Amino acid sequence: MRIDVVTIFPEILQAPLRASLLGKGIEAGHMEVRVHDLRAHGFGKHRSVDDTPYGGGAGMVMRPEPLFAAVEQIEGDPHVVLLSPRGARLDHDGVVRLARHPHLVLVCGRYEGVDERVSEHLVDEEISIGDYVLSGGELPALVLIEALSRYVPGVLGNEASLESESHAAGLLEYPQYTRPPEFRGWSVPEVLLSGDHGAIERWRKEQAERATRARRPDLLP
Ligand code: J9Q
Numbered sequence: 300m301r302i303d304v305v306t307i308f309p310e311i312l313q314a315p316l317r318a319s320l321l322g323k324g325i326e327a328g329h330m331e332v333r334v335h336d337l338r339a340h341g342f343g344k345h346r347s348v349d350d351t352p353y354g355g356g357a358g359m360v361m362r363p364e365p366l367f368a369a370v371e372q373i374e375g376d377p378h379v380v381l382l383s384p385r386g387a388r389l390d391h392d393g394v395v396r397l398a399r400h401p402h403l404v405l406v407c408g409r410y411e412g413v414d415e416r417v418s419e420h421l422v423d424e425e426i427s428i429g430d431y432v433l434s435g436g437e438l439p440a441l442v443l444i445e446a447l448s449r450y451v452p453g454v455l456g457n458e459a460s461l462e463s464e465s466h467a468a469g470l471l472e473y474p475q476y477t478r479p480p481e482f483r484g485w486s487v488p489e490v491l492l493s494g495d496h497g498a499i500e501r502w503r504k505e506q507a508e509r510a511t512r513a514r515r516p517d518l519l520p
Pocket of ligand 1: 382383384407408409410426427428429430431432433434435436437439
């Protein structure tokens, strides 16, 4: 899978893309991620990429020309995604669907918005990672790249994608414990120390259902 990211802040992306399992997967060539500086296509001495909104109002709007130039200089026939608070909310099914595209371009919106001609004529779809205020699409792009990497063979290992499939499709996880068996008077549930694998499996299923009912009833059928 190939991903190109278009942003005015390449440095926000660089370190996270090098770190952790994701970075190793990219290093090993299982996934190719390239970050493009939108200001390379900006106007004037300050490489400006935004301007005031027609019709008035606060804030700045990203101009279309730098965004079209940046995306159109990327070779191939990519699926173009704009990270924006106006997008469809990303969920597990959305990640799996996007992972089927061999080549994505992620456009990071900034400022108070992006000229509507970008949404209408450059971008294939708009994606939001959740309903909260952010100053730009760079962190959402990283979230999407990490989520996608789980479906790229070799990046996090095949077991990881199988594990996340079963997890995201169903219930919340059951509670996990490790050593010590007692900490500040709080004990690990007896059944987990019993060695009775049947009983452990039943306990975990019951706990997963209980946690889902209490915390995320919207996930239940
Ligand atoms: C660009 N809030 O928020 C959630 N998903 C994407 C975004 C976002 C934002 C501001 C600018 C993207």
